[in-house]
Amino acid sequence: MEEDVKITIIDREGVAHEVDAPTDMNMNLMEIVRSYELAPEGTVGICGGMAMCASCQCYVLSDTPLTEMQDDEEAMLAEAFHVEDNSRLGCQIPITKDLEGLKVQLAPEE
Numbered sequence: 001m002e003e004d005v006k007i008t009i010i011d012r013e014g015v016a017h018e019v020d021a022p023t024d025m026n027m028n029l030m031e032i033v034r035s036y037e038l039a040p041e042g043t044v045g046i047c048g049g050m051a052m053c054a055s056c057q058c059y060v061l062s063d064t065p066l067t068e069m070q071d072d073e074e075a076m077l078a079e080a081f082h083v084e085d086n087s088r089l090g091c092q093i094p095i096t097k098d099l100e101g102l103k104v105q106l107a108p109e110e
């Protein structure tokens with residue numbers, strides 16, 4: 001569908017998945033990971049997308065322009081484990097057309 005963008009998500013086993021993410025369903029990256037079941041049930045999106053658990057942390061591998069980090073995301077990442085310079089919370093990344101070609105890797109489980 002033309003409302004979809006192609007996103008590559010590398011799972012926690014190191015396997016890359018190219019998935020179609022809809023831009024017209026008000027979804028975020030964490031929800032895409034869950035809907036394609038790229039991580040075991042209950043290990044991603046624990047707080048339901050409130051920037052309060054970091055289970056949706058991922059590393060951004062492409063130079064795709066993303067929405068600015070808000071204070072709550074920054075605060076959560078300041079406390080999380082395995083944080084790198086390119087860490088983001090998937091639940092704080094809305095799926096938009098700008099994400100075409102985005103490549104991310106799921107951070108290890110805490």
Ligand code: FES
Nearest residue numbers: 045047051054091
């Ligand atoms: S789902 Fe909890 S911080 Fe993203």
